[in-house]
Structures are given as structure tokens and as C-alpha cells.
Amino acid sequence: MHPRRSFLAGVAALSATTDAFAQGDGGFNAFLDGVRADARRAGISTAAVNRAFAGLRPNARVIELDRRQAEGGLTWEDYRDRIMVSPTRVANAQRNYLENATLLRAIETRYRVSPRVVVAIWGVETNFGGNTGGFGIIEALATLAWEGRRASYFRAELLAALRVLDGGHISPERMRGSWAGAMGQPQFMPSNFERLAVDFDGDGRRDIWDSRADALASIAHYFQRSGWREGEPWGREIRPPPGFDRDRVDTDSKRSLRDFARLGFRAADGGALPASDLEGQLVLPSRGAGQIFLGHHNLRVIRRYNSPVNYGLAVGLLSDRVA
CATH class of the missing domain: 1.10.8.350 (Bacterial muramidase)
Structure with a gap:
């Protein structure tokens, strides 16, 4: 025009x-x-x-x-380091994880969802309840x-x-x-509140605004209902084999970690990938300069909370650094 x-x-x-x-x-x-x-x-x-x-x-x-309408957008590296997984957010996540350890263990016992991902979501959505x-x-x-x-x-x-x-x-x-x-602290839409908010503190109200117990348990319930697999990782950064072409990468096919190792992919530190049948898919950050990830089933669950790929990767990385 x-x-x-x-x-x-x-x-x-x-x-x-x-x-x-x-x-x-x-x-x-x-x-x-x-x-x-x-x-x-x-x-x-x-x-x-x-x-x-x-x-x-x-x-x-x-x-x-x-x-x-958003103009442009941050690079993956800026989004990761300045906003989602900054040193300040990591430190606050670790502090909140420790301060709420007893509550988080009780929530994990009921919903079988990693408390690390619960704290990561809490941090990126509302800065641990400070900005709702x-x-x-x-x-x-x-x-x-x-x-x-x-x-x-x-x-x-x-x-x-x-x-x-x-x-x-x-x-x-x-x-x-x-x-x-x-x-509230989990940033639920009202329809999600109706389906997934819980009264974890037992006071008869599902208060995701002022009850930390209700807010964090509601996040865990969301992940449980979305198919979180207890004990499985969300994903990992990897190194590609020589000659890897980012412009022609297949991000749809699922392969086992064992098969990715056979194709020449390695862990981010250069070590071997686990000889495991756990399935994953190649994941490229949006507007990224080089990082490559393998995403497992639980990364897809994280992205059911908020769909952008960079959001899911950042939540996963923050959850790794929580504990």
C-alpha cells in the first residue's frame, strides 16, 4: 500500500x-x-x-x-538472555524454589509434575506473582x-x-x-480457570490471585492434564554433525536419542548423546543465530501453555537452572 x-x-x-x-x-x-x-x-x-x-x-x-501489531521481534538470544533466562530471573527462581520447597513437594506428590517447570512458568508469566x-x-x-x-x-x-x-x-x-x-499468578483465561484451577489450600475457593498454594498447584494441574510425563526431560541443546544445513532441517520427524547419535548429533558439550529410546524432534529457535535443540514430549506440553517455540525453549532452560 x-x-x-x-x-x-x-x-x-x-x-x-x-x-x-x-x-x-x-x-x-x-x-x-x-x-x-x-x-x-x-x-x-x-x-x-x-x-x-x-x-x-x-x-x-x-x-x-x-x-x-508487533514490529519485528527480539532475536532468540536477546529473548533468552535479557528477558526469560536472565541472571536475575534465574536467581529469583532458585530462591523461590527453595522458599517454597515444602509446598512444591506436596504439589509434585499430587500431580506428578516437575516443580522446576512449575516455578519456571510462575517466573516467566508473572515474575513469581509480582506482576499479575x-x-x-x-x-x-x-x-x-x-x-x-x-x-x-x-x-x-x-x-x-x-x-x-x-x-x-x-x-x-x-x-x-x-x-x-x-x-492471576498463572495467567489463566477464565475458561482455563474453570477447567484447571484448584483449591489446594482447602479454603473452599480457587484463588489463583492471592493463594500461592492454589496458584502453583493450578499450574501443575494444567501440566498434568496436558500430558506431562513424570521423570522425562523436556529437551536438550545439541551439536549437529558436519555439513548440517539449518535451512533444510526436518523438524517434524521423531527419532530416538540413539538414532540421533547414529546420525552424528552430540550433546552441547561435545559428549555423546544417551543411548536411549526416548524420542525427540529437532527444534530451531525463531530468529536464532545457531543454537539447536532436541525437544521431547514435555516440550510440547510446555508449549500447550503458550505456543511460541522460543517461549517453550526458554521455560525449559529456566527450569533446568531452577534447582
């Missing part, structure tokens, strides 16, 4: 959003009335809906963030469902959030999270 036309298109889109807010809340209120009807049919109490919707207005900042997001979940989800780009998805998540409130797990004022509706 011509730069001038692109600029004008951007202005027009921004103007349309501005006009929608400037025209008052008639359209938004009509949208809320429709959600109220859906909630009533779903058996959600009128009192819970009225409390959640009291004074509710669309949030222009939420729409801005939803429409923002400042947006009201009901406001954010209502805005996104009303705005319309992914209306059906966010409307379903809004109804799920109303069910969470109706269940008494959290108050509307405390129900805060990301602009996209991810909640």
Missing part, C-alpha cells in the same frame, strides 16, 4: 474507534444487555452480573493493545467482546469470568489481570 494511503487508513481506523467511544455507551449498554440475557440462561445469578457490570465502560487502552496485570478482567473482556475482532471468543471468556465471580472465588475488584483477560 502507498505510504500516504496506509497513513490515511490508519487515521480512519483510529477515528472509527474514537467515534465509537464519543457516541456514548448506547451500543455498549445494548451489548451488556445481551450478555445479561446469556448469563441468565446460563444460570449465573443476577446479583453477580449486576455487581460485575456496575459502572462498566469500554476501555480504549484495551482496544489499542489488541490492535497493535492491572486491568479489570470484566472490563477488558467486555471491551474485547463488544469491539468485535474476536467477539465470540471473548464473549465466551466473559461469561466464564462471570461464572467464576458467581462461584465466590474472587471479588470483581480483585479480579485483575492482563488486557487480554489472563488472570
